Amino acid sequence: MKKNKVYIETYGCQMNFADTEVVMGILKNKGYQITKDADDANVILLNTCSIRDNAEQRIYGRLGNLKKLKEVDSSKVIGILGCMAERLRKDLIEDKKMVDLVVGPDEYRRLPEFIDEAFAGEKGIGVKLSRTETYDDIIPFREDGLSAWISVMRGCDKFCTFCVVPYTRGRERSRSLESVVEEIETLSQKGFKEATLLGQNVNSYNDNGRDFADLLSAAASVDTSIRIRFTTSHPQDLSDKLLFTIAEHRNLCNYIHLPVQSGSNRILEGMNRTYTIEHYLDLIDRARRIIPGVSFSTDIISGFPTETYEDHIATLDVMQKVRYDGAYMFKYSPREGTKAFKIIDDVPEDVKAKRLSEIIDLQQRISYEINQEMIGKYEILLVEGFSRKSNDFLAGRTDTNKVAIFPAAEGITRGDYVKIKINRATSGTLFGNLIESVDIKGNPLTLTA
Ligand code: 5AD
Ligand code: SF4
Numbered sequence: 001m002k003k004n005k006v007y008i009e010t011y012g013c014q015m016n017f018a019d020t021e022v023v024m025g026i027l028k029n030k031g032y033q034i035t036k037d038a039d040d041a042n043v044i045l046l047n048t049c050s051i052r053d054n055a056e057q058r059i060y061g062r063l064g065n066l067k068k069l070k071e072v073d074s075s076k077v078i079g080i081l082g083c084m085a086e087r088l089r090k091d092l093i094e095d096k097k098m099v100d101l102v103v104g105p106d107e108y109r110r111l112p113e114f115i116d117e118a119f120a121g122e123k124g125i126g127v128k129l130s131r132t133e134t135y136d137d138i139i140p141f142r143e144d145g146l147s148a149w150i151s152v153m154r155g156c157d158k159f160c161t162f163c164v165v166p167y168t169r170g171r172e173r174s175r176s177l178e179s180v181v182e183e184i185e186t187l188s189q190k191g192f193k194e195a196t197l198l199g200q201n202v203n204s205y206n207d208n209g210r211d212f213a214d215l216l217s218a219a220a221s222v223d224t225s226i227r228i229r230f231t232t233s234h235p236q237d238l239s240d241k242l243l244f245t246i247a248e249h250r251n252l253c254n255y256i257h258l259p260v261q262s263g264s265n266r267i268l269e270g271m272n273r274t275y276t277i278e279h280y281l282d283l284i285d286r287a288r289r290i291i292p293g294v295s296f297s298t299d300i301i302s303g304f305p306t307e308t309y310e311d312h313i314a315t316l317d318v319m320q321k322v323r324y325d326g327a328y329m330f331k332y333s334p335r336e337g338t339k340a341f342k343i344i345d346d347v348p349e350d351v352k353a354k355r356l357s358e359i360i361d362l363q364q365r366i367s368y369e370i371n372q373e374m375i376g377k378y379e380i381l382l383v384e385g386f387s388r389k390s391n392d393f394l395a396g397r398t399d400t401n402k403v404a405i406f407p408a409a410e411g412i413t414r415g416d417y418v419k420i421k422i423n424r425a426t427s428g429t430l431f432g433n434l435i436e437s438v439d440i441k442g443n444p445l446t447l448t449a
Contacts (some may be wrong), residue, residue: 002031003042003043003075003119003220004031004032004042004198005032005033005034005035005040005041005042005043006027006032006033006034006035006041006042006043006044006045007034007035007036007037007038007040007041007043007044007045008020008023008024008034008046008047008081008220009038009044009045009046009047009062010046010047011046011047011048011058011059011082012048012049012051012055012082012083013049013051013055014149014196014198014231014397015149015151015154015169015198015199016047016048016049016082016083016198017149017261018140018149018150018151018198018348019047019081019082019105019108019151020047021140021141021142021149022108022135022140022151023045023047023081023108023399024140024141025036025138025139025140025141026108026109026111026112026113028109028141030112031043033140034110035334038066038069039069041076042075042077042078043076043077043078043079043115043118044066044069044076044077044078045078045079045080045081045101046062046063046066046079046080046081046082047082048080048081048082048084048085049082049083049084049244049410050082050083050084050086050087050088050164050168050270050335051083051163051165051333051335052330052331052333052335053333053334053335054333055122056084056088059080059096059243061326062284062429063078063080063098063099063179064101066078066157067098067359068264074130075119077100077101077115077118077132077306078098078099078100078101078367079099079100079101079102079103079114079115079118079124080092080099080101080102080103080152080318081103081105081108081111082104082105082168082231083104083105083164083165083169085102085103085104085105085127086105086127086168086169087123087164087168087239087336087337088169088377089102089104089127093123093125100123100124101114101115101118101123101124101125102123102124102125102126102127103124103125103126103127104127104129104168105129105168105170106129106130106133106154106169106170107126107127108126108135108250108403109126109135109138110126111126114126124271125420127293128168129155129169129171130170130173130331131170131171131173131296132173133173134139134153134154134173134174134175134301135151136179137174137179138253138255139186144190144191145192145193146192146193146274146382146414146415147193147194147195147196147383147384148187148192148193148194148195148196149195149196149198150180150196150197150216151175151198151199152174152175152180152182152183152197152198152199152202152205152332153172153173153174153175153199153200153201153204153205153283154167154169154170154172154199154200154207155170155171155172155173155200156169156172156200156201157171157172157200157201157204158234158236158272158274158293158371159267159272159339160180160261160271160272160273160344160348161270161271161272161338161339161340162271162301162304162332162335162338163338164337165200167337169200169340170224172200172201173351174199174205174206174207175207176207176329177207177210177215177218177427178215180197180215180218181218181219181222182217184219184223184226184228185222186364187225187226188222188223188226191415192226192384193225193226193227193382193415194226194228194229195219195227195228195229196228196229196230196231197215197216197219197228197229197230197231198230198231199232200232201232201233201234201237202230202231202232202233202238203233203234203236203237203238203242204234204237211239211241211242212230212242212408213239213241213244215323216228216230216242216245216246216252217245217248220249220250220251221249224250224251224440225251225439225440227251227253227382227399227440228249228251228252228253229253229255229401230258231257232257233256233257233258233259234259235258235259235260235273235275235280235283235337236273236274236275236277238256238258238287239394240286240290243286243287243290243291244290246290246291246294247290247291250440250441251440252398253399253401254294254295254399254400255295255296255297255325255399255400255401256287256293256294256295256296256297257292257296257297257298257299258278258280258283258296258297258298258316259298259299259300260277260298260299260300260318260322261273261299261300261301261304262300262301262304262307262311262314262315263277263313263314263315263316263317263318263319264277264307264309264311264312264315265312265314266273266306266315267304267306267307267311270304270305270306270343271301271304271340272339276313277318280318281318281321281322282295284322292369293400294400295325295400295401296322296324296325296327296365297324297325297326297327297328297401298319298322298324298327298328299327299328299329299330300315300319300328300329300330300331300359301331301332302315302329302330302331302332302352302355302356302359303331303332303352303355303356304332304340304345304347305332305343305344305345305346305347305349306339306343306346307332307347307355312355315359316358316362319359319362319364319366320362321361322364323366323369324327324366324367325367325400325401325402326363326367326401327359327363327369329356329359329360329363331349331352331353331356332345332357333346333351335376364427365427366404367424367427367428368426368427371402371425371426371427371429371430372425374420374422374425374430375423375424375425376421376422376423377421377422378419378420378421378422378435378442379398379399379402379404379419379420379422379430379432380398380399380417380418380419380440380442381396381397381404381406381414381417381418381420382396382397382417382437383395383396383412383413383414383415383416383418384396384397384414385414385419387405387439388424391408392407392408393405393406393407393408394406394407394409396418398430402429402430403428403429403430404420404422404429404430404431404432405429405430405431405432406418406420406431406432406434407433407434408435409434411437412434412437416437417437417438417439417440418435418436418437418438419434419435419436419437419438419442419444420432420433420434421433421435
């Protein structure tokens with residue numbers, strides 16, 4: 001019997017989810033079948049994340065479970081892909097003897113080879129990083145759906161001192177603009193309604209002088225009924241040209257994920273973030289002037305080495321000044337090999353936790369207040385399907401990436417745009433009444449006979 005069933009689990013950032021689709025594309029081309037059942041698989045792969053210690057611990061836990069499957073059937077191959085493969089290759093394969101296969105983010109083309117080696121009883125290891133690999137020509141395997149991730153650049157050259165990404169994903173490199181446009185054309189033909197352009201730092205996209213604004217503009221023009229989103233932006237490279245491009249295209253979403261990390265200039269310098277808070281706030285002001293109604297989310301780290309109470313207050317202060325719609329908030333986690341790892345992790349765990357919980361509480365209050373202000377307003381949603389709790393309600397997202405719920409109505413399904421009037425809100429969800437079916441611009445749909 002051919003051993004060709006592969007099961008993949010994905011952890012971490014959206015880049016990893018996009019990579020899993022590339023991996024599935026590569027494996028399907030070689031005759032592998034994707035299965036959703038680990039018991040049934042000949043090859044079990046975990047696409048992993050190293051960004052914080054707790055991500056890695058979770059994956060080690062899962063590996064422990066999966067090894068039990070291997071005890072039952074020793075012919076199964078278990079492999080690690082992604083950032084942990086890059087960071088912990090020796091530990092995983094030699095010291096702990098936990099897996100048969102370790103393949104980093106730039107070696108997925110050779111995955112079928114490594115799997116064959118593993119089937120033959122050897123250890124398959126591919127962890128070289130590349131300066132050029134973008135998987136430009138690989139057609140990712142996607143189930144038909146509404147939203148797609150498209151990775152447009154890989155790696156990161158920013159070297160924030162806390163971050164392991166430049167070491168696990170290597171140097172920045174961009175896909176060609178044409179290949180991204182072609183991918184969106186295919187998505188459009190398949191009925192997709194949303195594409196998110198991904199990169200660790202999308203604003204440094206550069207395809208022979210064509211920058212991220214050029215890419216966004218080309219992406220938005222493929223099919224004006226497809227919403228285009230992007231993430232993640234670094235404040236250093238968010239140009240006015242880019243802001244004007246977002247303002248100009250209706251289907252470029254008015255939503256920017258702009259990690260601030262800390263509100264203290266001293267800490268920002270220690271993090272090598274290359275901007276000051278004054279520069280950051282000025283950028284937010286400019287974006288709000290150029291793109292009326294734009295919303296922001298951010299990433300924040302509490303307890304970076306040497307962070308004082310005053311630094312922490314400065315973070316709370318910047319949150320109040322910007323009033324983010326949402327935030328991803330983390331305790332600092334020392335990562336071996338990074339510059340910050342050499343500085344003593346001197347903020348005690350309980351202090352980090354307390355500061356983090358103050359940050360989370362404040363963000364919840366701000367999100368709640370912002371959402372309350374939306375009551376009585378109209379919003380256009382892209383309908384994603386039934387709400388998680390009940391089939392009597394449909395859920396969708398606003399242009400600014402907020403989840404909104406409204407009573408299900410006949411004839412309205414996943415993939416439709418609708419206009420709703422908000423009548424209630426929590427910090428995480430808007431609730432509304434359906435007004436009418438519309439197009440992406442909010443124009444009522446006229447029924448044709
Ligand atoms: N500890 C805590 N948070 C981190 N991040 C990156 N590295 C670390 C770390 N060592 C956070 C940053 C980044 C997000 C993706 O993860 O806020 O923007
Ligand atoms: Fe890490 Fe900084 Fe690059 Fe983001 S910009 S991936 S935080 S090094």
